[in-house]
Amino acid sequence: MTTYVGKPVRRVEDHRFITGRGRYVDDIKLPGMVYAYIVRSPYAHAKILSIDTSQASTAPGVIAVLTGKDLEADGIGGLPCGWQVNFRDGTQMKEPRHPVIAVDKVRHVGEPVAVIIAETREQAKDAAELLTIEYEELPAVVDPQKAVEDGAPLVHDDAPRNLAFDWEIGDKAKTEAAFQEADRIVELELENQRLVPNAIEPRAAIGDYNPGTDHTTLYTTSQNPHLIRLLLCAFVMGLPEHKVRVVSPDVGGGFGSKIFHYNEEVIVTWAARKLKRPVKWTAERSESFLSDRHGRDHRTKVQLALKNDGTFLGLKVRTYANLGAYLSTFAPAIPTYLYGTLLQGVYTTPAIYCEVYGVFTHTVPVDAYRGAGRPEATYLLERIVDLAARELNMDPADIRKKNFIPPFDGIEQPGYQTQVALQYDSGNYEAALNRLLEMANYSEWRRKQQELRSQGRYIGLGLATYIEACGIAPSAVVGALGARAGLYDSATVRVHPTGKVSVYVGVHAHGQGHETTFAQIVADKLGIALEDVEIVHGDTAEIPFGMGTYGSRSLAVGGSAMVRALDKILEKATKIAAHLLEAPESDLEFREGRWYVKGTEKSISFPEVALAAYVPHNYPPDLEPGLEAESFYDPKNFTFPFGAHLAIVEVDPETGEVKLLDYYAVDDFGNIVNPLVVEGQVHGGIVQGVGQALYEEARYDENGQLLTGTFLEYAMPRADEFPMFKVDHTVTPCPHNPLGAKGAGETGTIAATAAVANAVADALQPFGVKHVPMPMTPQRVWTAIQASQQVS
Amino acid sequence: MGVPIKVTVNGRQYEAEVDPRMLLVHFLRDVLDLTGTHVGCDTSSCGACTVILNGKAVKSCTLLAVQADGAEILTVEGLEQNGKLHPIQEGFREEHGLQCGFCTPGMIMTAYDLLQRNPNPSEAEIRHALEGNFCRCTGYQNIVKAIQYAAAKMSS
């Protein structure tokens, strides 16, 4: 029996946001605070010949003009990369220095070149006009396939062919053999275009230093404050970690882009210590476009070998992954261990081989963006599966069913060992697809499609059945794969003398609703009211060391840590209760917040026990006073949510316009704590996924200028482009964590892009169009129709 | 050189001297400390800065503070009356119309403007009204529902 878990409890954090009382970094004002403006490179590749700061330094209000040389003179290091992926032949990953502020060369438009600090934002910006920087422009390369060609401009002299690493997974010989035996091979070259995450809150950071205590505080828009503190102290600035506090207060969306350790975090911290005044920097949106880490950007060739009855025999994938100019915090992991390992999908494909080239280019660094690697894997898999179905004249639903991994719960039946390293925890893929087909009335849509075609209207049905790896991650496993961090998480449960409870968690919420969902679990577990629980996150001075939130890990990893800590609380509290009730522990029963002596009405409440723990007058002799427990939880495996989505689109062949008519999603996240919150995650993910399919693209010209560098050129999805989505769930619990939860943060983005791409291709089948590159803008769709008309 | 302005914000009168270049949104946030109104872009695209000025929704990043001289302004902080949430605020909570909350004040003020002009909007009219407001978290669906909730509540 639960009072809260599983119910659509309204969010407790909402009150501050809907009344305008959220506290985001840019809302913070500290006494004596000054403002940093960052002068950024207008060139993609250039030598910095000279920087003349004399005029800017004397401009009104200016306190300091700082350059990369000043930073180096103060001994500040480069930004570290948190994941090492070596070359196939064992050569170490190329890891060129990632300067906080460029010193002699710039390598992407937007790279910091100088910092102006002034009394006001406007003064700092005005003074930037007075800074004279002499550059010598050099040739640039932006396309990862061109970057590996002989003679391409080098981003880093010590990375030949612009390769950071090349990587492979799977069994090459076995896969080649499978291709020999196949009845047919279906292939596709595709691009998973570069995206800009665009959380609506621009990044911001404030450095604050107290020379009296030598304490440094960094307020930053981060998804993982402890990780930032560790990197800042141990690798970049050499600060004493115990005197540094990192605070991520309310954060306005992250989607991965606020995981990484950014240049500006170092800049404000360094400047605040140097100037002994708080220093604030807030990105303007155009700066966000040029400095937030981008996502995706793959060029891929995929081949699927299969039998004529639709059975998959082998899959081959080759990808050029654009990493941008420098290795961002988790960049190497995204196109490798979060991508190649997902190519099994939900299918029994017996042989898989994937090779990936990680390539430097003169562009903004690329790192995790919602889904991170898994949307890229799903997009290519689901596209090639649909193409195969079309060639064999099978319905896309049928070819999927033919190849699904049979159901397994991970308890009675073991986990599923893939060809690409992972072992899935539990899954029932056909059940999710069947539920989807039924909910959407798929066969009726197929009938309608035929009917409309005869009237000259083209609707398309696009399926995507996906798997993702969440609950990141077992530390030893990721350590063996190159991670330079552990990926456990933590929680401290502090019961106060009145029985109210504060829980300090290592994960971070920036929209996910932990203050509610985690409190639901606590309240049920301790049998107390939701309002008697507070979840605290985001401040390293308060919370235990945690790894933050990304990869849909909060509930599966952080939530599990919290459950463990709650178990410890209950264990100790039961000892106290037994003493007070004068009964052996084995005679007690805990329900709805009270311990009962079994078979009697004799009982004691949770607050009474809490009080006894702090006023231990009548108390078990060998027990310590107090009621507080901490737990660090390292997951045993990843978790593997899965599901099936269906997009229905209509394409106007005259204009190329695509309209999303309907959208259905059935996801399996394991056990669900709050369906309202989970559905919200699904909705948001779908819109982001559709955004990639239809609208969004970070496009560079050949000189490395970002052509889509504001909201005027970069098309964000808008409210009037969407129908009401219909979402449902199946529930296949995770067998290896105490909550049975798998994670729900990214699935929408993973499935929706592929579903919409498949729907558009399906709509255009009568025109012979096999594939439309993303984003499928009216122009691209129209061009694809024209091109295939000319061929036929 | 400061220019003197007088404005009424959430029913309270303010007099201040402002830099003639100062945007209204910075005046609200930095001078009046009303940080509920947010800044999400520099191209007047995102709507995070939406407030009600003389009865109409405006993007406060597109106006100078001096242009607001003499105006009456309502921001998200002024909606709650005597500790009671406005039905739109209630709708956002009930229908889970927000996640990170950053777009929310702008969304709420845009909804306020819409419901004032059109107390009983259709789904399409709501979606159309939200065209100039970006949300990266919610997928808009529950924002639409939140506004429908408020419309129903306000007309009952």
Ligand code: FES
């Ligand atoms: S901040 Fe005003 S529209 Fe974006």
Ligand code: FES
């Ligand atoms: S709730 Fe985060 S941007 Fe809308």
